[in-house]
Amino acid sequence: xLAAGAGISFLLTSCLPTPPLQPSPSPSSSAETSTPxxxxxxxxxxxGSAGAAAPTDTPRVVSSxxxxxxxxxxxESTALxxxxxxxRILELAEDGSSRVIGTVPGVAGSGEGGLLGLTVDDQGRLYxxxxxxxENRIQRFDVTGTPGSLALGSPVTILDGIxxxxxxxxxxxxxxxxxxxxxxxxxxxxxxxxxxxDSLSGKILRMTADGDIPxxxxxxxxxxxxxxxxxxxxxxxxxxxxxFATEFGQNTWxxxxxITAGANYGWPTVEGIEDTEGFTNPVQQWTPEVASPSGxxxxxxxxxxxNLRGTVLRAVPVADPTTFTDHxxxxxxxxxxxTLSPNxxxxxxxxxxxxxxxxxxxxxxxxxxxxx
Numbered sequence: 001x002l003a004a005g006a007g008i009s010f011l012l013t014s015c016l017p018t019p020p021l022q023p024s025p026s027p028s029s030s031a032e033t034s035t036p037x038x039x040x041x042x043x044x045x046x047x048g049s050a051g052a053a054a055p056t057d058t059p060r061v062v063s064s065x066x067x068x069x070x071x072x073x074x075x076e077s078t079a080l081x082x083x084x085x086x087x088r089i090l091e092l093a094e095d096g097s098s099r100v101i102g103t104v105p106g107v108a109g110s111g112e113g114g115l116l117g118l119t120v121d122d123q124g125r126l127y128x129x130x131x132x133x134x135e136n137r138i139q140r141f142d143v144t145g146t147p148g149s150l151a152l153g154s155p156v157t158i159l160d161g162i163x164x165x166x167x168x169x170x171x172x173x174x175x176x177x178x179x180x181x182x183x184x185x186x187x188x189x190x191x192x193x194x195x196x197x198d199s200l201s202g203k204i205l206r207m208t209a210d211g212d213i214p215x216x217x218x219x220x221x222x223x224x225x226x227x228x229x230x231x232x233x234x235x236x237x238x239x240x241x242x243x244f245a246t247e248f249g250q251n252t253w254x255x256x257x258x259i260t261a262g263a264n265y266g267w268p269t270v271e272g273i274e275d276t277e278g279f280t281n282p283v284q285q286w287t288p289e290v291a292s293p294s295g296x297x298x299x300x301x302x303x304x305x306x307n308l309r310g311t312v313l314r315a316v317p318v319a320d321p322t323t324f325t326d327h328x329x330x331x332x333x334x335x336x337x338x339t340l341s342p343n344x345x346x347x348x349x350x351x352x353x354x355x356x357x358x359x360x361x362x363x364x365x366x367x368x369x370x371x372x
Contacts, residue, residue: 070116088100159183312330
C-alpha cells in the first residue's frame with residue numbers, strides 16, 4: 001500500500017453569467033492515454049488523510065479474462081458487467097465465471113466509445129449508456145430469469161441524440177438519492193459545446209427513470225443539470241447527499257468536483273482551480289499523468305476513485321476532500337471502475353485490454369478487498 005496526499009486550497013464559486021469562450025484546445029491529448037510520463041506531478045502535496053474506510057489487505061481476484069470491461073453494477077446480489085468493444089453484458093457467478101446475458105444492439109463505438117455505463121433501478125431494470133450510429137443513447141432493458149440464467153430483454157430508449165465521438169463520450173449512469181437518473185456526457189471533441197445549454201455535450205444530465213425532465217431541474221425544459229464539463233466519468237453521493245463527479249482534464253488538471261444544480265464548471269475556458277468569476281472550482285485537482293479519474297463510489301465517509309493513467313485506487317475523505325490517500329499504485333495497471341458489493345466488499349475493475357494498457361495473463365480482472 002502506497003500513500004500520497006494533496007492539500008489544495010479551494011473556493012467554490014457561485015454560478016454567474018458565463019464569460020466569453022476562449023478558443024477550444026486541441027482534442028489530440030486524451031487523459032485516458034496509457035503509460036504515465038516519467039516527470040513527476042506538479043500538484044501540491046501534503047500528508048494524506050485516510051477517510052473512515054480503507055482497504056485492509058491484498059485484493060482477491062473476483063473474476064478474470066474480461067474484454068475491455070467498463071462498468072460493474074449489482075442487480076440484487078448478481079454482478080453485471082459491460083464490455084465496451086463487444087457490446088456484451090455479462091453476469092458473474094459466485095465462482096467468478098461469467099456468462100453473456102445479451103448483447104446491446106447497434107453498439108457502434110470506436111476509441112473511447114462503445115458499451116459504457118450501467119445502472120439498475122429498484123425494479124431490477126438495467127439502464128445502459130452506449131454509442132450507436134452517430135450518437136450516444138441511454139436505454140432501459142428488462143432482465144428476465146434467475147441468477148445463472150439471466151437474459152436481456154428488448155431496449156426501451158430513454159434518451160438519444162447525445163453527441164458522440166471516438167473520444168470524450170462520458171458514459172457513467174447512476175441513480176441519485178433523489179431517485180433521479182444522472183448521466184455524465186463528454187464534450188465529444190467539440191469543447192465549445194460544453195458551454196452551450198442547447199447542447200447535451202459536456203454536461204451532467206438529470207432525468208426521471210422514463211427519461212422525462214424533472215420539474216425542479218435548473219434549466220426549464222432541459223435535462224441539463226450542470227455544464228462546462230470536458231469528460232466526466234465518475235458519480236457518487238456522500239451520506240449527506242452531496243454529489244461528487246470526477247472529470248478528465250486536457251493537459252493540465254484532472255478534477256474532483258462537487259456538483260450543484262445549474263453550476264458551470266468552466267470548460268473550455270477554465271481547467272482546474274482558477275477562481276474565475278462565474279465558474280465553480282473543483283474541490284481537488286491532479287495532473288493527468290497521476291490520475292485520469294474514471295469510476296467512483298462512496299463507502300463509509302470515503303470516495304474511492306479508479307484511475308487510468310495513474311494506475312491507482314485513490315481514496316478521498318469526504319470530511320476533507322482536498323486530501324487523498326493512494327492504494328495499490330502501479331500494481332494492477334489501469335483502473336476503470338469501482339463499486340461496493342452487497343456484502344460490503346470494495347470491487348475495482350482493471351482496464352488493461354482496452355488498447356491503451358499492458359494486459360497481464362489474467363486481464364482484465366475484477367478485484368475485491370474488504371474495508372476497515
